[in-house]
Amino acid sequence: AQTVTQSQPEMSVQEAETVTLSCTYDTSESDYYLFWYKQPPSRQMILVIRQEAYKQQNATENRFSVNFQKAAKSFSLKISDSQLGDAAMYFCAYRIYSGNTPLVFGKGTRLSVIA
Amino acid sequence: GAVVSQHPSWVICKSGTSVKIECRSLDFQATTMFWYRQFPKQSLMLMATSNEGSKATYEQGVEKDKFLINHASLTLSTLTVTSAHPEDSSFYICSAREGGYNEQFFGPGTRLTVL
Numbered sequence: 648a649q650t651v652t653q654s655q656p657e658m659s660v661q662e663a664e665t666v667t668l669s670c671t672y673d674t675s676e677s678d679y680y681l682f683w684y685k686q687p688p689s690r691q692m693i694l695v696i697r698q699e700a701y702k703q704q705n706a707t708e709n710r711f712s713v714n715f716q717k718a719a720k721s722f723s724l725k726i727s728d729s730q731l732g733d734a735a736m737y738f739c740a741y742r743i744y745s746g747n748t749p750l751v752f753g754k755g756t757r758l759s760v761i762a
Numbered sequence: 763g764a765v766v767s768q769h770p771s772w773v774i775c776k777s778g779t780s781v782k783i784e785c786r787s788l789d790f791q792a793t794t795m796f797w798y799r800q801f802p803k804q805s806l807m808l809m810a811t812s813n814e815g816s817k818a819t820y821e822q823g824v825e826k827d828k829f830l831i832n833h834a835s836l837t838l839s840t841l842t843v844t845s846a847h848p849e850d851s852s853f854y855i856c857s858a859r860e861g862g863y864n865e866q867f868f869g870p871g872t873r874l875t876v877l
Binding site: 742 | 805
């Protein structure tokens with residue numbers, strides 16, 4: 648069974664600084680997606696970034712980037728120039744590339760941004 | 763991105779009554795919908811996966827007779843909590859996807875409180 652592990656229950660970062668959230672996963676599949684979702688206090692799930700496992704290049708979305716290490720099964724999220732609005736729960740998620748398979752979520756990391 | 767709506771956003775009911783939560787994909791055809799449950803400060807727990815026109819597939823430990831899921835059309839899925847009890851109080855989130863390769867979009871969630 649696939650599992651996603653987020654080892655940091657809570658993190659904090661100073662405004663304008665950089666923070667990295669960790670995620671590891673376990674799978675025997677070779678084709679899959681990895682995601683980072685943000686859940687602010689409103690509890691609406693927001694997709695932050697997506698990585699296809701077959702792509703070697705790390706995904707980037709503005710201030711958000713990932714460090715995808717397929718062999719190590721690691722998928723960390725780096726947030727640069729942190730803003731107060733980045734404060735939220737962040738969930739790492741995985742799903743098999745094809746079929747009607749659901750997302751498998753990690754337990755989440757609560758990020759606080761200090762002004 | 764595509765929009766998924768949920769109704770109601772919150773509901774309070776008496777123990778023993780049934781509650782129906784609707785999930786709609788507003789601008790795409792949701793071939794697959796997922797229902798999640800989230801307890802405070804925890805991750806999303808998958809309850810069931812439903813494909814349009816088929817019976818839902820429930821995760822282990824989720825009572826299918828208690829949590830009735832119907833996915834009768836490509837834009838609507840419903841979750842009915844039957845004979846609700848206080849332990850059913852939780853935040854319920856639906857998610858929808860068009861096809862097996864596409865992004866999964868989340869509804870805003872429904873907070874259920876059973877008195």
